Amino acid sequence: MPAKRSKKTTKTTKTASANESKQRIPFHFHAEAHAFSGTFHRPVLYPIAAQASVSLPTIGGHAHSRVENFRVDGLVRFTAASSHVSGSWQNDEIVTTHATAVIEGLNILDFITADRIVARLTSEHHVGEREGHFIALGSTFEGLKIAGHAVTVTLRHDLMVECRTFAALRDRLAKDKKPDKISATTDGVALCSLAEDINVQFPGLHKEGHILKIDHFGEISFAEVFAAFGTRTLTMLRLKLGSPQAANGTVVECTTNGQPMPPTPSGT
Secondary structure: OOOHHHHHHHHHHHHHHHHHHHOOOOOEEEEEEEEEEEEEEOOOOEEEEOOOOOEOOOOEEEEEEEEEEEOOOOOOOEEEEEEEEEEEEEOOOOEEEEEEEEEEEEEOOOEEEEEEEEEEEEEEEEEOOOOEEEEEEOOEEEEEEEEEEEOOOEOOHHHHOOOOOOOHHHHHHHHHHOOOOEEEEOOEEEEEEEEEEEHHHHHHOEEEEEEEEEEOOOOEEEEEEEEEEEEEEEEEEEEEEEHHHHHHHEEEEEEEEEOOOOOOOOOO
């Protein structure tokens, strides 16, 4: 009997040691997010640093940033903005990374307003796989208006849910020949949009896929995804304004990825 107890104890110890070794597999975490950034070029030059900007440590953990009652008179204001990133081992086999950015009470040039815009990216990376799976569930536009007109944006979340790798996303975009979908793939990167439909209409508005071009204002791009092997960036609004104000900006953007560390060379 004593010998059997000793054997069982030894087996348990080996199993625990194997599980602990998996947790020690080096993983290079990466996630970042911010709620608003941009530069106004006309009628005045006014750069706006990234608001509620946050970056995840490469060892994982979490980080959070919040800005309240931001205002640049005549240009942009919002009541609150926050960003949160995190990265950790879900269990011995799965590494998870998350990034969320939120802006509330947004007003840009008294032309674009929104109650709330959320960008949310999550990824799961299974041990032994070269690339994680990314989804954007939870990303949304609430109470969005342009030129006083309500805008309803329907997002095609199935694009990222079903395309588990960059290769699958690239192949899916190559087959998407719909005239209202704008995408591009080149040199190992892809640009597309989660916007399935943008429901708004008013004089002076021209729709080109996920981009609205507005007379005497500029261009607004919706829910753009910049993808490469092992990484995704989601930008809920990208601004390219030309007249009478000129500006470039991003509203609610986040990035996630992460890769296992390369093995340490022998002898080091």
